[in-house]
Amino acid sequence: xxxxxxxxxxxxxxxxxxxxxxxxxxxxxxxxxxxxxxxxxxxxxxxxxxxxxxxxxxxxxxxxxxxxxxxxxxxxxxxxxxxxxxxxxxxxxxxxxxxxxxxxxxxxxxxxxxxxxxxxxxxxxxxxxxxxxxxxxxxxxxxxxxxxxxxxxxxxxxxxxxxxxxxxxxxxxxxxxxxxxxxxxxxxxxxxxxxxxxxxxxxxxxxxxxxxxxxxxxxxxxxxxxxxxxxxxxxxxxxxxxxxxxxxxxxxxxxxxxxxxxxxxxxxxxxxxxxxxxxxxxxxxxxxxxxxxxxxxxxxxxxxxxxxxxxxxxxxxxxxxx
Numbered sequence: 001x002x003x004x005x006x007x008x009x010x011x012x013x014x015x016x017x018x019x020x021x022x023x024x025x026x027x028x029x030x031x032x033x034x035x036x037x038x039x040x041x042x043x044x045x046x047x048x049x050x051x052x053x054x055x056x057x058x059x060x061x062x063x064x065x066x067x068x069x070x071x072x073x074x075x076x077x078x079x080x081x082x083x084x085x086x087x088x089x090x091x092x093x094x095x096x097x098x099x100x101x102x103x104x105x106x107x108x109x110x111x112x113x114x115x116x117x118x119x120x121x122x123x124x125x126x127x128x129x130x131x132x133x134x135x136x137x138x139x140x141x142x143x144x145x146x147x148x149x150x151x152x153x154x155x156x157x158x159x160x161x162x163x164x165x166x167x168x169x170x171x172x173x174x175x176x177x178x179x180x181x182x183x184x185x186x187x188x189x190x191x192x193x194x195x196x197x198x199x200x201x202x203x204x205x206x207x208x209x210x211x212x213x214x215x216x217x218x219x220x221x222x223x224x225x226x227x228x229x230x231x232x233x234x235x236x237x238x239x240x241x242x243x244x245x246x247x248x249x250x251x252x253x254x255x256x257x258x259x260x261x262x263x264x265x266x267x268x269x270x271x272x273x274x275x276x277x278x279x280x281x282x283x284x285x286x287x288x289x290x291x292x293x294x295x296x297x298x299x300x301x302x303x304x305x306x307x308x309x310x311x312x313x314x315x316x317x318x319x320x321x322x
Contacts, residue, residue: 035062035072037121037134047142048115050176050213051104054139058096060121070096074120078136081113089115100139106177106213109160113174115139141174144213148181150222152195156184157222159211167222175215182208183222195224198232205232216257216320219275219302253306257320260297262306270309273319275302296321 041057048054056075060068075098079089092098100117117137148157150167158164159171160179173179186197186207199205201221211220225231253264264271273281273296281304284295296304299321306317 033063033123035060035065035068035121035123037119039117039119039134039137047140048102048174049142049215050102050106050174050178052176053099053101056098056100056117056119056137058098058119058121058134060096062123065123068121068123070094072122072124074122076118076120078116078118079113080116082110104176104178106160106173106179109163109171109173109177109179109213111141111143111172111174113141142215143172144175144215145217146171146173146211146213147217147219148222149219150224152190152224154190155188155195155222155224158182158184173213175213177213179211179213180208181211181220187227188224190224194227196227196230198223198225198230214303214320216303216322217301253317253319256317257322258296259322260295262294262296262319263291264294264306264308265291268308268310270307272307274305274307275299 037058037060039056040059042054046054058073058075060072062068071094073096074093075091076088077090077100079086090100098117098119100115102115115138117139119134119137121134148159148165148167148169148171150157153167155167156164157167159181164184165171183197188195188197197207200209200223201219202209253262256262271285271294273283275281281296281299283299286293286295296319301321304319304321306319308317
């Protein structure tokens with residue numbers, strides 16, 4: 001009887017030990033199993049512009065541990081430029097939120113860029129657990145175009161850190177990115193004729209300018225003159241000042257950007273429209289008691305300068321035709 005009780009006791013201990021071992025094994029593998037991870041912000045499909053800050057937010061849970069702490073989070077951003085990667089472009093750890101600041105200087109323009117944002121979460125803050133890597137969040141750019149043309153056609157220019165192009169050329173790049181833009185040479189020979197750089201369509205006589213990719217398409221021109229008849233100075237009707245901050249509650253210009261029609265207060269005394277080459281452009285106007293309707297629907301999409309007189313002052317307003 002005594003032997004039977006001891007044997008039964010040992011069997012019970014063996015069963016408890018076996019259960020403990022099984023439970024420990026399950027706990028071990030569960031503890032070191034991968035957590036479930038999601039990125040809750042920004043919304044899927046969000047695109048970036050130059051100079052923008054985008055906040056990423058992550059959330060992670062574990063079968064045994066529940067919601068994981070922010071100390072368990074690690075972020076990494078890789079940058080894709082054309083056919084190559086820049087790894088560890090940005091990184092942060094110890095927070096479920098990650099603010100990613102994007103530069104507004106683009107270096108070399110390209111439409112085929114994006115950021116790969118990865119979130120790593122571990123079951124322990126020290127990263128000793130088995131990590132799960134979230135499938136990359138692809139952050140793509142908002143793209144706009146700039147047409148670089150010239151007078152005459154066929155001028156060479158540099159864009160970015162050294163890429164050389166010949167006019168006319170359409171460049172696609174991230175909106176609000178900034179690039180250096182310059183004439184490839186002050187003196188260029190086109191069809192056997194020597195031409196000398198005179199000015200840009202923005203009226204600057206510097207050979208190099210800083211180009212900002214607008215949120216709408218734009219046109220920029222280099223102006224050259226035959227060296228034999230070159231005269232320093234700006235082109236006729238060149239707009240040198242844009243008062244884009246002009247604001248008066250009694251004088252409205254809307255909508256801007258526009259797809260073809262502008263409404264403007266009838267209190268002006270003069271009204272002229274210029275393109276980015278400084279050339280005066282024709283338009284139709286319909287007079288109304290309070291607002292006059294300007295029809296520019298036949299003009300190509302571009303940036304224009306509206307010149308008008310108000311309260312005995314001349315003002316210039318940038319107009320974007322979509």
